[in-house]
Amino acid sequence: MELRQLRYFMEVAEREHMSEAAVNLHVAQSAVSRQISNLEGELGVTLFEREGRNIKLTQIGKTFYTHTKLAMKAIDNARKQIDEYLDPERGTIKIGFPTSLSNHLLPNVISAFKDAHPNVAFHLRQGSYNFLIDSVKNDEIDVAFLGPVPKDDPEIESQILFTENILALLPISHDLAKRDSLFLTDLKNDEFVSFPKGFVLEKIIVDACRQVGFVPKVSSEGEDLDAIKGLVSAGIGVTLLPESTFHESTPRMTVKIPIKIPEVRRTVGVIKLKRKDLAPSEEIFYKFVKQFFSRIQGFK
Template identity: 30%
Template sequence: MNADELRWFLALAKTEQVTAAAHELYLSQPTLSRALARLERELGAPLFDRDGRRLRLNQYGRILREHAGRALAELDTARRRIDALTDPDTGLVRLAFLHSFGAWLVPDLLREYRARAPRVRFALSQDVAEVVVASLREGHADLALTSPRPDGDDLAWHPVHSERLCLAVPPDHPLATQRRVPLASVAAEPFIVLRADTGLRRITDQLCRDAGFEPTVALDSSDLQTVRALVGAGLGIAIVPEPHAPEPHATDEPAGPAYLTLTDAGAGRTIGLCWVAQRPLSPPVVAFRDHVEGWARLSLPR
């Protein structure tokens, strides 16, 4: 079996439809069907159960899916390392990060680094914490910026930045003129939160538990800017990072939230850079990691 056949198989395993997989891979259906037949003959076992025109991944297919993903990730790593050794100044860095870091942290880091290494290429991906960490473990990313620190001894972690969390309330909220509040003072309020698979949601839930209550969730979202907008529209309150710059508003838009400092211990989050500890990193990835660690020494409180 070759790498292309494994990639085609993984596309089939995801869609379980020859038509959909062929369209995704820009292949003809007969070409994909013949490749699957060759793969099954080579392995001596069917990889899918057939149900009319529908495919169902079976126990043999699930085993191959697990190992094929790891094998392709290793091949990609080898290719990148060879490319980097051939010309380390033109290598590729695959960086995954949380959505909320795309507006300030990632641009700051890349702007400074590209000034020093303009020919290094970056492949950027952003998602919620759970997906970012999975992407790193599965070999789809070299480095990840996330918060809080992921569980597991397989990942190395370097703190990059400490971010204070605050309470966002509608501009006409009774507390909007206050500067500092304890979280317990809004225990009865409706909360707008991020989805359960996000890092900030886990921090929010823990802060509320530490304050002695479970938040009443009015709305949830996967996007921090949407959460801020919903608070500004008067639909609830939220725990969010302090804004890094004044939030612009058009004259016909409602005012944004008011931000109050939380007096609770632990009302903050540490952003960190992580990578798979035992996976070799290419020279461009190591150089960018060193750059981020140097940036962090200036950012973190002493």
Template identity: 30%
Template sequence: MEWQQLEYFQTLAQMQHVTRAAEHLCLSQPALSRSIARLEEELGVPLFDRQGRTIVLNRYGRLFLKRVNRMLMEFHMGKQELHDLVHPEYGEIAFGFLHTLGTGVIPDLLSAFRRQFPTIGFQLTQNHSYSLLEQLNAGELDICLMAQPTESKYPVQWIPLWSEEIFATFPREHPLANAESIGLDEIADEPFIFLKKGYALRSTTDQLFGQYGISPRITFEGEEVATVAGFVAAGLGVSLLPDVGLDKSKIAPVRIKAPKCERVIGIAAIEGRYMPPAAVRFKEFVRGYCDRITKSNLP
């Protein structure tokens, strides 16, 4: 068995299309097919079910793919460790963050870091909490910024950085749009627009309503805060959102006086896993940067 056969198998398993996989690998289609056939012969089982021109990973293939993914991940991490020892001032950080942080916090943070460390690059991923945790565990991300995981099957180390107040958000023409503050019970009968299940902000809002025993009437669920805010602006409902740099010409954020409405954002990584020097440097920078910002905002 050759190392390249594992890489070919992984690519074909991901694409499940011989022609596209061969093009991606810069191989001829017959060469890829022969490599996979030799691998299957050596393993003694078929890895794909062939149906005309299409192929589908079978149960043997799915089982073997899990092992191959681990082997290749360890191999690439080993190469990265050696590279980092030789070139500690360079590197690329696989960094993930919540959708709601992309409008202001992340650009400012990355800009400040790049001014100090211009030779370090980034591979950025914007996603919701569940996917970020999966990507961390799979080794696709070094670190990420997210709300505290409420439930996680992965060994995640999460360090709190700052808290964000969450506001009741109304269309400008709503009767409560000019209120100084409201109680959550005052909007219990409103139609609500939330993010979909699985997003950290949605988990936080669900917990807030649960404290009051309120079952909100949800009319729409979105995948982006900007989309939710747009639906609110159109008069389709109200929402609970942090102040994340949204256009307030058409929406009105109002402070919630009870219960306390906030979420805590922190930095997460897989405990005990090797972290490249560039990522370690960035992690420490983020903690110092957020500490300075938090202190500067204190009264």
């Protein structure tokens, strides 16, 4: 069994079309057909069956694909480890991040790292909380920034970078807009603007309200920070957001107010797969991030 055969098999399996696979592999279709035929002959099974003009994996072909995908990922990772062992300053790091950390935290970290390691490249992937955790577990991204940091997951190694307050964001016309702080129960009769169910920031809002005895009345939903802030600016409702999402400014026609009781906070950190040894450039970045925030906390 040759590595080339496995790469050809993967390409055909994913495209379900022999000629398209050949084009993407930059080889003749006959070469792809021959390698697939040789692979099937060596294994003693039929991996593909024809379905009209396309081809589909057989049941045993699907099983072989699952294992081959894992094997190819391991081989690619091993090759990356070797390349970066020879030159750790020229690796590529795959980083995941949520929308709540995209405006300030991530750009600052990457900018500072690039100043020290200008030849390291990044592949960035924004995603939801659970998507990022699953992507780390599936080895699709190397490290992910998250808030809050997941606890007690046996597959994940996590590092808390800092803890921040969750603030109330109100329209400037709200009766409580001039308060220096407020009790969360002060908002029990208000309509809330929230993220949809399944978003971690929606869970933070609901859990905080339930902690003081009420369920928030959600009148509107948005899937990103700008949408949420815009709806509050328009007077549609109130919301709760992490302090870092405001950075140096508050959206126009709104006011952010600290919550006195209960104290609503979230951890923010970085995670990686516990069983995976990071490549040299990834390890350099992982250590840099921890030191970067340790210095920031030291200044506070």
